[in-house]
Amino acid sequence: MSLKGKRVVVVGGTSGIGLATAKAFAEESAQVIIASRSASKLADAKRTLGDQVEGYELDFRDEGKLTEFFTKVGNFDHLVITAGDGAMGPFSELPVNAVKEAFDSKFWGQYVTAKAAVPYLNKAGSITLTSGVYGIRPPKGASTLASINSAIEGLVRGLAVDLAPIRVNVVSPGIVDTPIYAGMPDAQRDAMFDGIAGQLPVGRIAQPVDIGQSYVYLAKNGFTTGTSVLVDGGAHLV
Ligand SMILES: NC(=O)c1ccc[n+]([C@@H]2O[C@H](COP(=O)([O-])OP(=O)(O)OC[C@H]3O[C@@H](n4cnc5c(N)ncnc54)[C@H](OP(=O)(O)O)[C@@H]3O)[C@@H](O)[C@H]2O)c1
Structure with missing residues (x-):
């Protein structure tokens, strides 16, 4: 399925994995729209990606701002969300509030963004969220990310059926x-x-470009839904 001319929204597209993903979609001749909180990150990302990329300031935890954002964007084809903060620390020491804040960002942020996007999303299109290998292979101190990433992967299976x-x-x-x-x-x-x-x-850790290609694959492959693509260099095996 060609992405040429398709409108792709990348929430978190101003840095790291999201920026590399926005670039990968632009290289497929998609029309890319990026969003995150920081005006300076948006300006830097637009310099990297080129002026044809649209950018919006957005905090994806704010449902009111999400409604405004998707009203401005209008109809589009694919949604990618890479925004999200986690929390690391020993279970007995990490304050519950820090865990709740991480859920508010990485889990609930993705949840409410997907919900706000649906009325504008092409029925032939896709949503791709972001979890992390700690969901299945947590080291010590990663119980919060293990929980959040597992919750996101469960949400994706449910949404693939519901949506x-x-x-x-x-x-x-x-x-x-x-x-x-x-x-x-x-x-x-x-x-x-x-x-x-x-x-x-x-024998190496990933560069953002290694991960960005996976979001492009999932947008293009019309037979893939409800699945998690693990791009971890084999971390789940060791
Ligand atoms: N890097 C890793 O090793 C790794 C491993 C496994 C999973 N992940 C996951 O991959 C995702 C992306 O990580 P990354 O490494 O690319 O991080 P990053 O370079 O820090 O990028 C995060 C992006 O999300 C945006 N963002 C953060 N909070 C936001 C909010 N409340 N509203 C809107 N935008 C927000 C940031 O921009 P603003 O600050 O401008 O908002 C930035 O554009 C995260 O979910 C992370 O947990 C990363």
Whole structure:
């Protein structure tokens, strides 16, 4: 299925996996619309992607703002959501509020965005959400992300049935070198990346482009729905 001229919304398309995904759709000659909270990230992303890309400021946790956003966007063909914050820490020490905030962002943000998008989405189109390998293979301290990612994958199976013929899928990345780790000291981040790369069957962590291609595949493949595409370099095996 060609994406030429198709209108694709990428919520979270200003950084990391979302930015690489927006670029991958633009390379397929789709009309790409990106959204996130920060005006400066939007401006930088538009510089990277080119002026033909539309950009909107949006906090995807805000249902009122989502309604305004999709009214402005109008009818479109494919929705991709990569926005979302998680929380890491030992179960006994991580405050419940931090866990709830992570759910408000990564789970409920994706949920309410999909809900607000449906009236504008082409019935022959698709929705692709984002989970993560910690849903099936959590290290210590990842019980929150294990829960959120599993909940997203369950939601996708339910929505694939409820929203049919709209197809609904999820991409589950392993560790990807993105600005999500920008808060870590460089040396600590590099050591973490090297340590993980050394354990993985593929011998490296992912670059955003490795993951972006999976969203394009799911938008193009009209026979795929209710499924999770795991792109983790083999992390679930080790
Ligand atoms: N990187 C990894 O190793 C990895 C592994 C597994 C899963 N994932 C998942 O992949 C997704 C993308 O991660 P990433 O690494 O690409 O992160 P990233 O580089 O930090 O990008 C996150 C994007 O989401 C936007 N965003 C965050 N909160 C938002 C909100 N409330 N409303 C609207 N936009 C929001 C950010 O822009 P603004 O700040 O402008 O809002 C940014 O564009 C996340 O769900 C993450 O959990 C990542």
